[in-house]
Amino acid sequence: MFTRIQAQVLGALGVVVVLGALTLFLVPASEPAPAPVAQPAPEVVDVPEEVPFVTHQVVGTSREGRTIEVYTYGTGTRDILLVGGIHGGYEWNSVLLAYEMMDYFEAHPTAIPADVTVHIVPVLNPDGLAQVVSGEGRFTPDAVRTDVPLGTGRFNAAGVDLNRNFGCKWQPESSWRGTRVSAGTAAFSEPEAAALREYVLAHMPESVVFWHSKAGAVFASECHEGVLPETKTLMQTYADAAGYKPILTFDAYPVTGDAEGWLASIGIPAITVEFHTHESMDWAENLAGVTALLARP
Numbered sequence: 001m002f003t004r005i006q007a008q009v010l011g012a013l014g015v016v017v018v019l020g021a022l023t024l025f026l027v028p029a030s031e032p033a034p035a036p037v038a039q040p041a042p043e044v045v046d047v048p049e050e051v052p053f054v055t056h057q058v059v060g061t062s063r064e065g066r067t068i069e070v071y072t073y074g075t076g077t078r079d080i081l082l083v084g085g086i087h088g089g090y091e092w093n094s095v096l097l098a099y100e101m102m103d104y105f106e107a108h109p110t111a112i113p114a115d116v117t118v119h120i121v122p123v124l125n126p127d128g129l130a131q132v133v134s135g136e137g138r139f140t141p142d143a144v145r146t147d148v149p150l151g152t153g154r155f156n157a158a159g160v161d162l163n164r165n166f167g168c169k170w171q172p173e174s175s176w177r178g179t180r181v182s183a184g185t186a187a188f189s190e191p192e193a194a195a196l197r198e199y200v201l202a203h204m205p206e207s208v209v210f211w212h213s214k215a216g217a218v219f220a221s222e223c224h225e226g227v228l229p230e231t232k233t234l235m236q237t238y239a240d241a242a243g244y245k246p247i248l249t250f251d252a253y254p255v256t257g258d259a260e261g262w263l264a265s266i267g268i269p270a271i272t273v274e275f276h277t278h279e280s281m282d283w284a285e286n287l288a289g290v291t292a293l294l295a296r297p
């Protein structure tokens with residue numbers, strides 16, 4: 001015998017059944033019930049090894065056997081390459097800036113957006129640096145010799161201006177201010193320039209910055225096709241943030257075989273950043289410039 005409550009429940013169920021049947025009857029045949037969404041079988045994938053936030057590798061050797069190193073920070077797919085010391089001891093402050101930037105990123109990993117990897121070559125011309133800085137390895141300003149004439153250490157151990165040894169408009173001789181300088185026996189004849197070329201071709205960075213001194217300006221670059229639109233944006237972004245003067249065309253004297261021009265020739269925007277002096281690393285200016293560059297979408 002049903003209790004009253006059981007009877008009420010059964011009655012309610014009966015109503016539901018009748019309504020359900022009516023619904024089925026009323027739904028037109030042209031609208032079939034949606035097929036259940038197929039659940040993909042769980043994919044068996046190799047779990048990738050975790051990419052470390054900071055890496056360090058030797059990517060080449062100078063003429064005198066010093067290592068050329070690259071440090072990377074972050075794991076994103078936007079690769080940004082920063083290069084110090086292409087002019088060695090003549091521009092030792094660009095090397096100090098690179099070291100300072102490395103320390104900063106190591107201490108402040110959140111300064112690097114998740115989609116970015118920063119690559120830093122602290123010194124592309126270690127032999128030239130050694131002509132001005134006492135001792136090997138990382139240095140402080142008190143290791144910089146003051147008894148050498150200004151201009152010492154600009155070239156590599158073969159007397160080549162590395163920023164004339166790249167593969168755009170290369171000539172055996174080029175100029176630096178009023179003087180003739182050796183550009184090597186061929187484009188990329190120098191191991192330092194060749195090491196950078198190989199690293200660039202392996203990573204194809206989104207943009208490249210070379211640190212120099214001392215014009216207090218950011219220069220765009222070009223090879224045969226004029227300044228790339230992305231290079232103009234890069235120049236303006238860095239110059240605005242750092243407070244350096246943006247200069248679209250370097251025309252103080254003719255330059256051949258410069259690294260930035262070669263990058264332009266393979267479609268990679270590159271800029272030359274010149275600090276205000278040969279001694280200061282313009283830390284606040286360059287940190288602002290680099291930060292603006294990293295944030296760029």
Ligand SMILES: [Zn+2]
Pocket residue numbers: 087091212213
């Ligand atoms: Zn320079």
